[in-house]
Amino acid sequence: MKKSYALAGVMILAAVLLVMPVGAKAEMYVEAYLGGLFAGDLGSDMTATLPTVNQTGIGRLPGHAQPAVIGGLKLGTWFVKEGFLGYNYPDWMKYLGFYLDFSYHRLDLKNENFNTRVYVGGVFSNNNVTDFKSEGTVATLAFMFAARYGFFPDSEVPFGRLQPYLAVGPAIMFSTQQPSLNFMTAGGDASAGSRGSTDIALAVDAGLRYMALKNVSIDASFKYRWANPSYSYSGALFNGGVPINFKYEPTYNLFSFQLGAAYHF
Numbered sequence: 001m002k003k004s005y006a007l008a009g010v011m012i013l014a015a016v017l018l019v020m021p022v023g024a025k026a027e028m029y030v031e032a033y034l035g036g037l038f039a040g041d042l043g044s045d046m047t048a049t050l051p052t053v054n055q056t057g058i059g060r061l062p063g064h065a066q067p068a069v070i071g072g073l074k075l076g077t078w079f080v081k082e083g084f085l086g087y088n089y090p091d092w093m094k095y096l097g098f099y100l101d102f103s104y105h106r107l108d109l110k111n112e113n114f115n116t117r118v119y120v121g122g123v124f125s126n127n128n129v130t131d132f133k134s135e136g137t138v139a140t141l142a143f144m145f146a147a148r149y150g151f152f153p154d155s156e157v158p159f160g161r162l163q164p165y166l167a168v169g170p171a172i173m174f175s176t177q178q179p180s181l182n183f184m185t186a187g188g189d190a191s192a193g194s195r196g197s198t199d200i201a202l203a204v205d206a207g208l209r210y211m212a213l214k215n216v217s218i219d220a221s222f223k224y225r226w227a228n229p230s231y232s233y234s235g236a237l238f239n240g241g242v243p244i245n246f247k248y249e250p251t252y253n254l255f256s257f258q259l260g261a262a263y264h265f
Helices: 004-019 091-095
Strands: 027-039 045-051 055-061 068-078 096-106 107-118 125-148 164-181 188-191 195-211 214-228 231-237 241-247 250-263
Touching: 004 164, 027 045, 027 188, 027 214, 068 107, 068 125, 096 164, 164 214, 164 231, 195 231, 195 250
Parallel strands: none
Antiparallel strands: 027 068, 027 250, 045 055, 045 241, 055 107, 068 096, 096 125, 107 125, 125 164, 164 188, 164 195, 195 214, 214 250, 231 241
């Protein structure tokens, strides 16, 4: 965890240094956006152990997420010829840029049943129907390298009022999950509170920006993020009578559509 925080600090510092204008005009912008999120199948093998009786349960979770609202902020720049960090870039670099993208949303998993195979003494003994649900959150800081093209240039916006763009980059994802398990066949509940995971993720954006005014734009975009977090829990089964440990390792395939408004300076 300490290594993850250190990595996050280094990446944030590098990004801030990258987008700070020093003694030169740059085409920078800040944007707020809001949208809707849905996720692909987050299915994952979940393992649960009862250390007191040396028993292990293995089950394949369905992992279907509920739709959610996503909100976020972007801070970015395009490498325009006027200069960036005091450097006079060649004209062709106006098509390239960089931005920070911070987003936040809930990631609650639907209430579903799955079968747990119970492993005792070297043998799989029986199947146990298990009810599963979970509540979670996801915060993502993405470092996006972007390319754009301009259409419909005029005197106010020489690059073009309509600007489709594509961006890709690494991200740091901070997520939590608070699952609740009900081993229905065995008649026991297990819950161990919320656990967090900090992971390196992949982020991809595709968008269409319209410069409504010289310094104001409207942005419609599609966002995809991938990550593979791991959550480990220690709790109690049968109303606190039996200790239980379990691990949940989903694969996050997160999709969202959002609309934003940006101010350019």
